[in-house]
Amino acid sequence: MKKLNFMRPKSSLRIKLTLSVFIMTLPLVIMLLYNNFYAIHVVREQVADSYKNTLTLHMNQIDSNLNDIDSYMNSLVSNGYDLIAIKLAESEDQYYLSKxxxxxxxxxxxxxYDSLGAFFVYVKDRNDYMDIYSSQISYPEGDSMKAYFVAMIDEQTIPKGIRTQRWQHAQVGGEHYLFNIIQTGEVYFGGWIKAEELLKPLKALKMGEGGVALLSDTQGKPITSSSFVYDHGISIQENLDDHYISGTERKYVVVGTESYRGNFKLIALIPDRNILANLPYLQQLIWVITIGALLFIPVGLYFMRQTFLDPIKRLLLAMSRVRVGDWGVRVNLEKDAEEFRILGHSFNTMMTEIQTLRINVFEEQLNKQREELQRLQLQVNPHFFLNALNIVYNLAKVKKYELIKEMSSALINYFRFLFRSNTSFVKLKDELEHTSNYLGIQALRFPGQLVWRVDAPAYLEYVPVPPLIIQSFVENSIKHAITMEEPLDIAVQVGFEEHSDGSRMKITISDSGPGFDDMVLRELQAGRSVETERGERTGIWNVQRRLKLLYNENIAIQYDNNEQTGGGAVVAIILPIHPEREE
Incomplete structure (x- = not known):
C-alpha cells in the first residue's frame, strides 16, 4: 500500500492562507496593543501633570505664607521697638514692661497667620522664655517645644547664616513641626508650625480612594503619613522633577514639588488603578479581541478555501485606508461565509474601539484644559486683599466711617464677583461694573492719584466675555504705572468691528503712565510670556492663557505705547461676538 504524503510544499494554499491571515491580523493586533499601552501612558502622564500643577499651586501658597511670616519676623527684629527694648533694658522694670x-x-x-502655631522669645542671658500660642496648639505641645528650643539654643545647634530655606523640620514628641529662629544678640525670636496644618487645604483635593497628600524632607523621608508610605512599600525619591510609579502590592503614581522657603517637599500619592478607572473595560475588550484574533487563524484556515480571495481583498483595501489615517473605515462581509463575517465583525469592532480609545484620550485632554482654566480663574492676589483690609483699618483709626462703609461695600461687590466668576463667560456689563468697582477701591487706596473712565455701547453690554480679563490689565496698569507724583489716567473703551471672518468686539485699555519697557513690549508683541523672578506680570500671562483655552486662535491681543500722548501703555483685546460658536 502506497504511503500517502501529507507534506505540503511551501507554495501550498494552506501556507499562503496562513501567511495571508497573519499579514492581515497581526498588524491590527499590534496596532491595537500599541494604542492600548499608549493610551494608558498618555492618561497617566496627563493626570500626573494635572496633580503636579495643583501641588505647585498649593506649594506656592504655602511658601507665600511662610514668606509673610519671615517678613514679619525680620521686620520685628530689625525695626520692632518692643524687641529692641528687651535687648537694651537696663533695669528689671524696663525689661518686664518691654516684655x-x-x-x-x-x-x-x-x-x-492662620497656619502659624506659636511665636516665642528666648532671652538666653536671663534664661527667660516667652511663647504665644494660637488656638490650634495645646499647652503640653507648647511645653515640649519650649524644652526643644531651649536645648537647641543652649547647645548652639540652631541654623545660622543667610538662607533661602529658613524653615527647618523637627520631630518633637511624635509630632512633626517646621520652625524658624532669628538671633539678635542674646535674644532669640522664632515661630513654629505644625506640619499637619500645611496639609489642611489639600483635603479638598480629590486623589481617589486610597490617595494621600504628605510632606517629606529633602532626602525623601516622610514627615507626615510615614506609616502609610512604609506599609505600602512606597519609595520617595530626592528628585521629583518627574512623576514615577512606586509601591509593592498596590501601585501609586508619585508626584511632588519642593518648597523654596523650607527644607521639605509636598507629595501626592495617587493610586494607579484610580487613574485608569475609565479604561479597564476597554483593556479587557482589547485582550479578548486580541486572543480571539489569534484563535481565529486555525478556524479560518479550515473554512476559507475558494471563497477567500474577494473578502481578503476587501479587508486589505480597508487596512490600507486605515494606514493612511481613515479610522472610520468598515467592511461588509455579511454575504460571505460565516468565518469572514466573524473576521469582518472583529475588524469593525477593533476599529470602533480604536475610535473610542482616541475619543477617551481627547476627552482627558479636554478635562485637563477645563481644570487648568478653573485654576487660572480662581487665582486671587492675597496682597490686594490685605492692602484693602489695611485701608479699612486705617480709616477706622481716624473714624472716617462714611469711607469705611464705601470701602466695605466696594470690597463686598468685588469679592462677590470674584467668587462667582468660575464660569467660562460673564456679561460684558458685569465685567465692566466689576472693573469700575475695582478702580473705586484703588481710588480709596490712592486718594487723588487715580482718574478713570469706562465707555461701552449699550448694544454690546450683554455680549459674553471671559471674567476678569479687563480687570487684570487695569490692575497691571495700576501696579506698574501709578506714582505719588501725578494722577494716573486709565481709560477702558469697547467698540464693534467687522472682519472678514465675522463680527469682532475690540476692548482697549490705556493709561497715562510711562508705558511698556522696550524689551517687555517686544516680548509681548512676539506673543511670549513676560514674567520676572518675583512672578510679576502673571496677570497678563493668566489672561493670555485663558483666552487661548476658550477661543483657541480666534482672538488677538495687541500691545503698544501711546506715541501721540508721549507715553502710556495701550492694550487692545479683539474677541468674537459669539464665543459659544468658537467653542
Whole structure:
C-alpha cells in the first residue's frame, strides 16, 4: 500500500492562507496593543501633570505664607521697638514692661497667620522664655517645644547664616513641626508650625480612594503619613522633577514639588488603578479581541478555501485606508461565509474601539484644559486683599466711617464677583461694573492719584466675555504705572468691528503712565510670556492663557505705547461676538 504524503510544499494554499491571515491580523493586533499601552501612558502622564500643577499651586501658597511670616519676623527684629527694648533694658522694670508690650503685640499679630502655631522669645542671658500660642496648639505641645528650643539654643545647634530655606523640620514628641529662629544678640525670636496644618487645604483635593497628600524632607523621608508610605512599600525619591510609579502590592503614581522657603517637599500619592478607572473595560475588550484574533487563524484556515480571495481583498483595501489615517473605515462581509463575517465583525469592532480609545484620550485632554482654566480663574492676589483690609483699618483709626462703609461695600461687590466668576463667560456689563468697582477701591487706596473712565455701547453690554480679563490689565496698569507724583489716567473703551471672518468686539485699555519697557513690549508683541523672578506680570500671562483655552486662535491681543500722548501703555483685546460658536 502506497504511503500517502501529507507534506505540503511551501507554495501550498494552506501556507499562503496562513501567511495571508497573519499579514492581515497581526498588524491590527499590534496596532491595537500599541494604542492600548499608549493610551494608558498618555492618561497617566496627563493626570500626573494635572496633580503636579495643583501641588505647585498649593506649594506656592504655602511658601507665600511662610514668606509673610519671615517678613514679619525680620521686620520685628530689625525695626520692632518692643524687641529692641528687651535687648537694651537696663533695669528689671524696663525689661518686664518691654516684655509685656511685646507679648501684647505678638498676641494680636499671631491671628494674621492662620497656619502659624506659636511665636516665642528666648532671652538666653536671663534664661527667660516667652511663647504665644494660637488656638490650634495645646499647652503640653507648647511645653515640649519650649524644652526643644531651649536645648537647641543652649547647645548652639540652631541654623545660622543667610538662607533661602529658613524653615527647618523637627520631630518633637511624635509630632512633626517646621520652625524658624532669628538671633539678635542674646535674644532669640522664632515661630513654629505644625506640619499637619500645611496639609489642611489639600483635603479638598480629590486623589481617589486610597490617595494621600504628605510632606517629606529633602532626602525623601516622610514627615507626615510615614506609616502609610512604609506599609505600602512606597519609595520617595530626592528628585521629583518627574512623576514615577512606586509601591509593592498596590501601585501609586508619585508626584511632588519642593518648597523654596523650607527644607521639605509636598507629595501626592495617587493610586494607579484610580487613574485608569475609565479604561479597564476597554483593556479587557482589547485582550479578548486580541486572543480571539489569534484563535481565529486555525478556524479560518479550515473554512476559507475558494471563497477567500474577494473578502481578503476587501479587508486589505480597508487596512490600507486605515494606514493612511481613515479610522472610520468598515467592511461588509455579511454575504460571505460565516468565518469572514466573524473576521469582518472583529475588524469593525477593533476599529470602533480604536475610535473610542482616541475619543477617551481627547476627552482627558479636554478635562485637563477645563481644570487648568478653573485654576487660572480662581487665582486671587492675597496682597490686594490685605492692602484693602489695611485701608479699612486705617480709616477706622481716624473714624472716617462714611469711607469705611464705601470701602466695605466696594470690597463686598468685588469679592462677590470674584467668587462667582468660575464660569467660562460673564456679561460684558458685569465685567465692566466689576472693573469700575475695582478702580473705586484703588481710588480709596490712592486718594487723588487715580482718574478713570469706562465707555461701552449699550448694544454690546450683554455680549459674553471671559471674567476678569479687563480687570487684570487695569490692575497691571495700576501696579506698574501709578506714582505719588501725578494722577494716573486709565481709560477702558469697547467698540464693534467687522472682519472678514465675522463680527469682532475690540476692548482697549490705556493709561497715562510711562508705558511698556522696550524689551517687555517686544516680548509681548512676539506673543511670549513676560514674567520676572518675583512672578510679576502673571496677570497678563493668566489672561493670555485663558483666552487661548476658550477661543483657541480666534482672538488677538495687541500691545503698544501711546506715541501721540508721549507715553502710556495701550492694550487692545479683539474677541468674537459669539464665543459659544468658537467653542
Amino acid at each position: 509685656s508690650y511685646l507679648f501684647t503685640k505678638l498676641s494680636q499679630d499671631i491671628a494674621l
